[in-house]
Amino acid sequence: MKNIVLTGFMGTGKTVVSKALAKDLNMTYVSTDDLVEVASGRSIKDIFAEKGEAYFREKEKKVIQDVCEHIDQIIDAGGGAVLDPENMKCLKKNGIVVCLWADPEVILERTRKNNHRPLLSVDDPKRKVQELLEERKASYEHADFHVDTTMGDITIVVDKVIKMAGPGGLANLETGRGAFTLGLWELLLNNLLQNSESSVMITDKNGKVVFANKRYLEYFHMSSEKIMNKNWIDVIVPDWAREKVEAMLGEVKGANNACQFEIPVSIQNTKKRYFCWVSSPLQDKEHAYVMFAGQPDREMRNRFVDVHPATTEDMVDIIFASSIKNEPGTARHSLRVTSFAVALARETKMKEKDVENLRFAALLHDIGKLAIDEEILFKKGKLSEQEFDEIKKHPGWGVEMLKPVSFLDYVLPVMMSHHENFDGTGYPDGLKGDEIPYEARILAVADIYEALTADRPYRRAFSKEESIVIMEESKGKKLDPMLVDIFLDMVKRGRLGGDVKWNGYADKDAM
Numbered sequence: 033m034k035n036i037v038l039t040g041f042m043g044t045g046k047t048v049v050s051k052a053l054a055k056d057l058n059m060t061y062v063s064t065d066d067l068v069e070v071a072s073g074r075s076i077k078d079i080f081a082e083k084g085e086a087y088f089r090e091k092e093k094k095v096i097q098d099v100c101e102h103i104d105q106i107i108d109a110g111g112g113a114v115l116d117p118e119n120m121k122c123l124k125k126n127g128i129v130v131c132l133w134a135d136p137e138v139i140l141e142r143t144r145k146n147n148h149r150p151l152l153s154v155d156d157p158k159r160k161v162q163e164l165l166e167e168r169k170a171s172y173e174h175a176d177f178h179v180d181t182t183m184g185d186i187t188i189v190v191d192k193v194i195k196m197a198g199p200g201g202l203a204n205l206e207t208g209r210g211a212f213t214l215g216l217w218e219l220l221l222n223n224l225l226q227n228s229e230s231s232v233m234i235t236d237k238n239g240k241v242v243f244a245n246k247r248y249l250e251y252f253h254m255s256s257e258k259i260m261n262k263n264w265i266d267v268i269v270p271d272w273a274r275e276k277v278e279a280m281l282g283e284v285k286g287a288n289n290a291c292q293f294e295i296p297v298s299i300q301n302t303k304k305r306y307f308c309w310v311s312s313p314l315q316d317k318e319h320a321y322v323m324f325a326g327q328p329d330r331e332m333r334n335r336f337v338d339v340h341p342a343t344t345e346d347m348v349d350i351i352f353a354s355s356i357k358n359e360p361g362t363a364r365h366s367l368r369v370t371s372f373a374v375a376l377a378r379e380t381k382m383k384e385k386d387v388e389n390l391r392f393a394a395l396l397h398d399i400g401k402l403a404i405d406e407e408i409l410f411k412k413g414k415l416s417e418q419e420f421d422e423i424k425k426h427p428g429w430g431v432e433m434l435k436p437v438s439f440l441d442y443v444l445p446v447m448m449s450h451h452e453n454f455d456g457t458g459y460p461d462g463l464k465g466d467e468i469p470y471e472a473r474i475l476a477v478a479d480i481y482e483a484l485t486a487d488r489p490y491r492r493a494f495s496k497e498e499s500i501v502i503m504e505e506s507k508g509k510k511l512d513p514m515l516v517d518i519f520l521d522m523v524k525r526g527r528l529g530g531d532v533k534w535n536g537y538a539d540k541d542a543m
């Protein structure tokens with residue numbers, strides 16, 4: 033079994049998690065810090081004090097090179113071990129690198145309690161933590177997986193690491209249909225929730241917060257400590273609104289479905305804002321939770337809006353918003369594709385209900401790219417065949433991601449087939465002509481036209497005229513000739529309007 037390497041900032045819990053993992057998986061625990069101490073005959077503190085950091089890094093590198101020759105180990109790598117790209121490469125050779133992270137406030141508290149780290153033995157450790165985190169962010173991003181330990185529950189963290197990097201975990205998974213695992217879904221969900229443009233919190237049935245994402249903490253100017261395990265009404269709802277909000281929440285908690293409601297919130301007890309929340313009930317084996325995803329009400333309507341059922345559109349908006357921060361290019365592309373696809377569908381007299389479904393499919397069609405390695409996804413130069421094979425997995429990943437979302441069933445075949453070519457040369461299934469779902473053929477036309485008319489990192493956008501010529505050439509090859517004719521006719525008549533409704537997040541330049 034490959035090594036599992038735990039990295040991440042000081043105080044994120046690498047040692048505790050590594051030891052627990054080694055026990056659970058019956059693998060050998062190895063600590064790079066311990067080995068450096070043995071090799072130098074001094075404690076880390078003394079090495080830094082007597083020999084300096086450069087000497088420590090040199091020893092650390094040597095230790096990593098030795099350790100990486102072996103397998104079946106849980107490697108507890110010091111917080112700075114992966115800053116050197118050669119070390120990261122070496123650790124990845126025989127191992128899966130998992131980066132732990134935690135809220136800076138929590139890191140500070142943990143490292144203060146356990147103050148043996150020379151790098152944090154300074155006058156202003158808070159500042160030092162912030163500086164180092166900023167400096168190291170980019171290096172940590174190269175890890176294979178990331179796990180948040182802010183909540184401090186070791187068993188949950190260990191369980192997650194095993195699902196990602198353990199035997200049969202995500203790292204060993206071949207992307208493809210039917211490859212859905214809980215590990216994947218959890219990983220993506222965590223990614224989506226953490227990076228969402230919406231403020232997301234999850235509360236238990238008493239309203240105590242058990243999860244708050246980055247956006248939430250930023251928006252309400254709050255540390256996770258301040259909100260975690262507290263009743264959110266106490267923290268962000270102004271006193272004068274309390275009674276009414278509590279009454280609304282009673283309804284939300286009683287509902288089996290997603291609900292939408294609008295309430296006043298206070299930010300640092302001063303600024304008054306209205307916030308629009310969509311809530312969804314969540315249930316695990318024993319407990320009931322509610323997830324709230326919210327956005328400020330841009331119109332500042334200054335009123336309560338009662339609880340009413342959330343629409344599919346609200347839910348799709350939230351899923352889509354979640355992909356924005358992670359991959360802004362895809363989000364912008366998807367908005368334009370949606371606009372073109374909807375316009376083309378209407379021109380072919382598609383029923384309004386089906387147009388609505390196509391809109392969701394178009395918005396979400398590339399969401400599977402979240403599962404593709406960023407180094408490949410954002411690579412500027414030409415992709416190797418192997419890399420392109422990875423990219424080709426994104427329709428399948430998207431399907432895996434949305435499979436558990438039952439109200440999106442109809443989106444799946446469209447998403448799966450949006451890279452099929454009319455002549456049968458596309459992927460993943462090599463479908464031909466009308467074997468390809470009609471909506472997917474519309475999406476393909478919109479997708480290609482968008483790609484042609486947008487700037488790419490490696491080339492400028494083609495003009496309208498150039499794009500028309502290229503589209504003409506793909507008739508009957510990549511694209512359905514009938515749909516291309518209708519579409520190009522619209523392009524020539526200037527009938528491609530911005531048709532995307534998106535709660536204020538639409539990138540205006542994308543239209």
Ligand code: S3P
Nearest residue numbers: 041042065076110111112149150
């Ligand atoms: C360091 C982290 C420490 C130790 C050394 C340097 C760092 O390990 O290797 O003090 O540069 O972040 P832990 O992260 O296990 O505390």
